Amino acid sequence: MQYQSQAVAKPYFIAAIGLFVGQILFGAILGLQYVVGDFLFPEIPFNVARMVHTNLLIVWLLFGFMGASYYLVPEETETELHSPRLALALFWIFLVAGALTVLGYLLVPYATLAEITGNDLLPTMGREFLEQPTITKIGIVIVALGFLFNITMTILKGRKTVISLVLLLGLWGLAVFFLFSFYNPANLILDKYYWWWVVHLWVEGVWELILGAILAFVLIKMTGVDREVIEKWLYVIIAMTLITGIIGTGHHYYWIGTPEYWQWWGSIFSALEPIPFFMMVIFAFNVVNRRRREHPNKAAMLWALGTPVMAFLGAGVWGFLHTLAPVNFFTHGTQITAAHGHMAFYGAYVMVVLAIISYAMPMLRGRAAANSDRSQVMEMWSFWLMTVAMVFITLFLTGAGVLQVWLQRISEAAQPFMVVQDQIAIFYWMREVAGIVFLIGLVLYILSFFVGGEEKTVKA
Amino acid sequence: MNASVQTTGRYPPGDFAIWIFIYAELLAFGIFFLSYAFARANNVELFNDSQLLLNRTAGAINTLVLITSSYFVVRAVAAIRDNKAQLCAHWLLAAILMACVFLLIKLFEFYTKYQEGITLSTNTFYMFYLSLTFFHFMHVILGAVILTAVMLKARRGGYTREEHTGVETGGSYWHMVDLVWIILFPLVYLIR
Numbered sequence A: 001m002q003y004q005s006q007a008v009a010k011p012y013f014i015a016a017i018g019l020f021v022g023q024i025l026f027g028a029i030l031g032l033q034y035v036v037g038d039f040l041f042p043e044i045p046f047n048v049a050r051m052v053h054t055n056l057l058i059v060w061l062l063f064g065f066m067g068a069s070y071y072l073v074p075e076e077t078e079t080e081l082h083s084p085r086l087a088l089a090l091f092w093i094f095l096v097a098g099a100l101t102v103l104g105y106l107l108v109p110y111a112t113l114a115e116i117t118g119n120d121l122l123p124t125m126g127r128e129f130l131e132q133p134t135i136t137k138i139g140i141v142i143v144a145l146g147f148l149f150n151i152t153m154t155i156l157k158g159r160k161t162v163i164s165l166v167l168l169l170g171l172w173g174l175a176v177f178f179l180f181s182f183y184n185p186a187n188l189i190l191d192k193y194y195w196w197w198v199v200h201l202w203v204e205g206v207w208e209l210i211l212g213a214i215l216a217f218v219l220i221k222m223t224g225v226d227r228e229v230i231e232k233w234l235y236v237i238i239a240m241t242l243i244t245g246i247i248g249t250g251h252h253y254y255w256i257g258t259p260e261y262w263q264w265w266g267s268i269f270s271a272l273e274p275i276p277f278f279m280m281v282i283f284a285f286n287v288v289n290r291r292r293r294e295h296p297n298k299a300a301m302l303w304a305l306g307t308p309v310m311a312f313l314g315a316g317v318w319g320f321l322h323t324l325a326p327v328n329f330f331t332h333g334t335q336i337t338a339a340h341g342h343m344a345f346y347g348a349y350v351m352v353v354l355a356i357i358s359y360a361m362p363m364l365r366g367r368a369a370a371n372s373d374r375s376q377v378m379e380m381w382s383f384w385l386m387t388v389a390m391v392f393i394t395l396f397l398t399g400a401g402v403l404q405v406w407l408q409r410i411s412e413a414a415q416p417f418m419v420v421q422d423q424i425a426i427f428y429w430m431r432e433v434a435g436i437v438f439l440i441g442l443v444l445y446i447l448s449f450f451v452g453g454e455e456k457t458v459k460a
Numbered sequence B: 001m002n003a004s005v006q007t008t009g010r011y012p013p014g015d016f017a018i019w020i021f022i023y024a025e026l027l028a029f030g031i032f033f034l035s036y037a038f039a040r041a042n043n044v045e046l047f048n049d050s051q052l053l054l055n056r057t058a059g060a061i062n063t064l065v066l067i068t069s070s071y072f073v074v075r076a077v078a079a080i081r082d083n084k085a086q087l088c089a090h091w092l093l094a095a096i097l098m099a100c101v102f103l104l105i106k107l108f109e110f111y112t113k114y115q116e117g118i119t120l121s122t123n124t125f126y127m128f129y130l131s132l133t134f135f136h137f138m139h140v141i142l143g144a145v146i147l148t149a150v151m152l153k154a155r156r157g158g159y160t161r162e163e164h165t166g167v168e169t170g171g172s173y174w175h176m177v178d179l180v181w182i183i184l185f186p187l188v189y190l191i192r
Helices: A004-035 A046-077 A084-107 A110-116 A134-157 A162-182 A188-223 A227-252 A261-271 A274-289 A298-321 A325-331 A335-364 A373-410 A417-423 A425-450 B016-041 B044-051 B056-081 B085-115 B124-155 B165-190
Strands: none
Touching (some): A046 A335, A084 A110, A261 B124, A274 A298, A274 B016, A298 A335, A325 A373, A373 A425, A417 A425, B016 B124, B044 B124, B056 B165, B085 B124, B085 B165, B124 B165
């Protein structure tokens, strides 16, 4: 660790992993509820489990992004963080607010939660992924502003690199677009229209900038390749991301009551969204092939190379699968979407956060560069278990989705939703098994932190 | 042209990163053109009828304007290869002025269409006409901004006969913008 203040990243990373475990546990419950409908009912109804599963994902990724920023910004700017104390204070505020929100979901009915949190005064609740009580949303904005203030001040006083500026742009975008979660018009079309400004412009816009910056940072550190080369790639990748991603929002506007031209705009531009991901794959392997040193942290390298590959498959290929309007006419809102969502989130965002944790954590825990061989071997096992499990989750959900589309929407004798769900149950069972394998991988991942042994040293 | 002109002999000219960007841009426009062809095949009559209402003269003038601007960029690159930085900057300025002429004519076209009450929702042809030309319009602006940055650096003496990658980079991008228009104009305005 080159700068003292980088240490604040550690609690963020630990909290991220903790919440990740929660997310996966609820995922396993949820997966079982697909086939055993009354599992844990009425304690944890399906809608609540789903809300917790998706909200925890978002929150732990945010913890991961913040931890990553606190870790990489001091090194990039070559200066200590503006205020490590503010970073720690915000950590506790965010963690407590997040925990209280999840407890609220689990302990009281959602309508009661809305009532006791004063949703009437400024109604923002009740929309997918933005279910948080209004006061939690306000809390998120306060935390985000404090965080941005801290990071921006640090970057302003230090060295300005392309990586830190791209990261900053992504983080500011994240905060700005979240503000649309407070806009909740009565008109359902307008509501959905701006809802996507948070959801889509996050994951298919500004988050990709954060992803690019974190990945570039890890690759520079691990390969020792010239900054100039990496920065050039980053420019091209973020330009393509923004061009395709912003207008690509249109692929959500096909059937919600917006003008017809969105079917063309959405189809054309979102069809190009795989390009920046493909560039990331070429970029990462190119940089690693040109490496000037053999970094001892093989596990981190695995995550860093896995990220673009899985992101390209999950976000790029599985996104393209159902992005064209004539296809989406039949597939929207089916398990095809779920398949894409799982692999895209895992490949793009889960893996990049795990990559920086894998890279940074040994140093944060006082090692020179990497964990012991034994620890790394276990971590690499967890990489393969989780990644392969995710591939199977995606494939099984795709199978379920294709059948669902056929039986429910295309076939001459189209059948009702629940009748079809019964017929594709076998895919849900197999997905659940794959999900359990994922959970085992995650347990191994956590255990790898507690495996001792002699540290690997840096070779020049 | 000047036979003594020095070339760097590198291929492709300019920074390699711009070529990745150029290919991505061409792919984007390519998909747009294919979509146009696909939509037209299903609606030949509508496309032909609507096409007749476009201002072909404005489109033709703009084609000449862009080709001329590309020629000026070629002269700018030739000038810097001859180590004449100020001349290079002058040619670039001429190219940028032509870009502005293009933008003005295009704005006039957009304005008259707006006056006629034509929007993206009028019909599929106009959806494509407005989208494609506007998308290209934005690229002309970006290209002009790039050329301006190159011109300012040339004026400061930032380029020499030996090192002028930036001029080639900006020039390559500008030719792409021109090339797209050369396909767009006949495709949308003329071919029936």
